[in-house]
Amino acid sequence: MKLIMAVVQDKDSNRLSDALVDKEYQATKLASTGGFLKAGNTTFMIGVKDKDVDHVLEIIKDNCKSREQLVAPISPMGGNADSYVPYPVEVQVGGATVFILPVEQFEKF
Numbered sequence: 001m002k003l004i005m006a007v008v009q010d011k012d013s014n015r016l017s018d019a020l021v022d023k024e025y026q027a028t029k030l031a032s033t034g035g036f037l038k039a040g041n042t043t044f045m046i047g048v049k050d051k052d053v054d055h056v057l058e059i060i061k062d063n064c065k066s067r068e069q070l071v072a073p074i075s076p077m078g079g080n081a082d083s084y085v086p087y088p089v090e091v092q093v094g095g096a097t098v099f100i101l102p103v104e105q106f107e108k109f
């Protein structure tokens with residue numbers, strides 16, 4: 001068994017969860033925040049059999065779009081000066097950032 005953790009944009013999260021339910025994969029959605037943009041995104045935890053990993057990756061690919069996002073300067077006032085971005089920058093935000101982890105044991109009680 002594997003645990004697929006996929007960080008996706010909020011805009012894609014409903015479409016992806018509908019597609020997973022449609023194909024009868026179980027998933028948990030966590031509200032998360034990107035460390036760089038400090039904007040909300042969604043992290044999916046999807047536990048699957050090894051043989052289903054490629055199919056789930058296809059579903060993620062088909063439902064998550066890459067987009068350009070402009071990052072406005074963020075004032076360091078009251079925040080962390082280390083992460084201050086002094087000028088607007090355009091970044092390409094995935095798609096999806098996907099981690100695939102081995103699952104040692106899986107139980108439901």
Ligand code: 2BA
Nearest residue numbers: 007033034035036037038039041091092093094095096097
């Ligand atoms: P954020 O950290 O908010 O990053 C959003 C986008 O900003 C990234 O898109 C990337 O294009 C850009 N970016 C991130 N750090 C940067 C930097 N130091 N300099 C310049 N540009 C930078 P994605 O790579 O598609 O990542 C989307 C989201 O996926 C990330 O949001 C983060 O929440 C998650 N993520 C990406 N890589 C990760 C990793 N190695 N570990 C954990 N989470 C990750």
